[in-house]
Amino acid sequence: MSERPQRLRRSELSTPGTSPKMIGKAAASAADLVFLDLEDSVAPASKAPARANIVAGLNELDWGRSVRACRVNGVDTEWCHDDIIEIVTGAGANLDVVIVPKVKGPRDVWFVDDLLTQLELKLGLEKGRIGLEVLIEEAEALARVEEIAASSDRLEALILGVGDLSASQGIRIGHIGGTGSGDGPGYPGDIWHYARNRMIVAARAKGLDAVDGPFANIGDPEAYRREARWATTLGSVGKWCIHPTQIAIANEVFAPTDDEIKQASDAVDAVREAEEQGLGAANLNGMMVDAATARVFQAVLDRADMCRSR
Numbered sequence: 001m002s003e004r005p006q007r008l009r010r011s012e013l014s015t016p017g018t019s020p021k022m023i024g025k026a027a028a029s030a031a032d033l034v035f036l037d038l039e040d041s042v043a044p045a046s047k048a049p050a051r052a053n054i055v056a057g058l059n060e061l062d063w064g065r066s067v068r069a070c071r072v073n074g075v076d077t078e079w080c081h082d083d084i085i086e087i088v089t090g091a092g093a094n095l096d097v098v099i100v101p102k103v104k105g106p107r108d109v110w111f112v113d114d115l116l117t118q119l120e121l122k123l124g125l126e127k128g129r130i131g132l133e134v135l136i137e138e139a140e141a142l143a144r145v146e147e148i149a150a151s152s153d154r155l156e157a158l159i160l161g162v163g164d165l166s167a168s169q170g171i172r173i174g175h176i177g178g179t180g181s182g183d184g185p186g187y188p189g190d191i192w193h194y195a196r197n198r199m200i201v202a203a204r205a206k207g208l209d210a211v212d213g214p215f216a217n218i219g220d221p222e223a224y225r226r227e228a229r230w231a232t233t234l235g236s237v238g239k240w241c242i243h244p245t246q247i248a249i250a251n252e253v254f255a256p257t258d259d260e261i262k263q264a265s266d267a268v269d270a271v272r273e274a275e276e277q278g279l280g281a282a283n284l285n286g287m288m289v290d291a292a293t294a295r296v297f298q299a300v301l302d303r304a305d306m307c308r309s310r
Helices: 020-027 044-060 080-094 106-123 139-143 145-149 162-169 193-205 221-234 244-253 258-276 291-309
Strands: 011-016 033-037 067-071 097-100 131-136 155-160 209-212 238-241 281-284 287-290
Touching: 011 020, 011 244, 020 033, 020 044, 033 044, 033 097, 044 067, 044 080, 067 080, 080 097, 080 106, 097 106, 106 131, 106 145, 131 139, 131 145, 139 145, 139 162, 139 193, 145 155, 145 193, 155 193, 193 209, 193 221, 209 221, 221 238, 221 244, 238 244, 258 281, 258 287, 258 291, 287 291
Parallel strands: 011 033, 011 238, 033 067, 067 097, 097 131, 131 155, 155 209, 209 238
Antiparallel strands: 281 287
16 A cells, blocks of 8 residues: 555635635635535536636645645536546646545445546556545445545545534434534534544544544634534544634644643653663653653654644
C-alpha cells in the first residue's frame, strides 16, 4: 500500500458549486480543506451546469495551502459518473480529493476508485494522486464501516454525516448535528457517541483521518464548539464547516494548545533521556511515562508541526 498524503483537515468548508462568488471566497478562506459541492447544496437542474464553475475555480484560483476537493453525487444517482469524468478531465491536475457521499459498502468506493484510475491513465495524471474521502451517513455504511475503511488505498478519511444518518436510522432530532440532549427528543447524552466512536476506531485502525460532520445551527457557535470538542476528544482530526464563521472554531479546537505542546515535548524528551540511560520509563512531574506514552505525545507534536506549517 502506498503511503497516504499527510493533510490537515481541522476545517472542511462546504461550498456550493453553483456560486462562483462563494467559490472565490472559499479559496481565500483559512479552511484547511475546501470542497466544492455538487450534491446536497445543488438543485437537480443545476448539477450539470455547476461542474463548469468547479473546473474554473480549481484551475483559475489561488488556493494557497488549502486542500482542494469536490463532493460528487452518490454512485446510485444519474450524475455521479459524469461528475467525476467532467471534473477530473477538466481540472484533475488541480484536484486533491474526491468526496463520495452515501456509500453503503466497499463496492461504492471501488466504483469511484476504478473510474479515477482509468481517468488518471487516460489523462496522463499520476496514478493514485487523487485521494478519496467517504461519508458514513447511511445505516448500512455504519454497519460495515470497518470494511469500507479497508476498501481502497486511495481512502484518506471517513466523515460522519449525521443528517442523512438520522433519517436512515430513524432518529428523531431537531436539526443536523444536534445531540438530542436539550435540542431534540431529550436523549440523555450525546446521541452520536456510538456512531462517532465506531467510525473513528475504524478509521484509526486503517490509518485514516476521522472527520466530524456538519452542525447546522450556525447561530450557535458554542454548540458547534461543544460538538467539535467531543469529536476531537474521541480522536477526530477535524469537522465540517457549513459557514465560514465555523472555520476559526474548528481550526482552534482541532489544533494542540500551547500547554498540550509543552506537555508533549517534555514527555517525549523525558522518555528519550530515560532510554539513553537504559531505563524503560521516566518520572515526569509525578507521572510515569514510557514508550507508549511517548507515542501518544509524539503525535501531538507532529500535529502541531502541521498546524504551524499551515
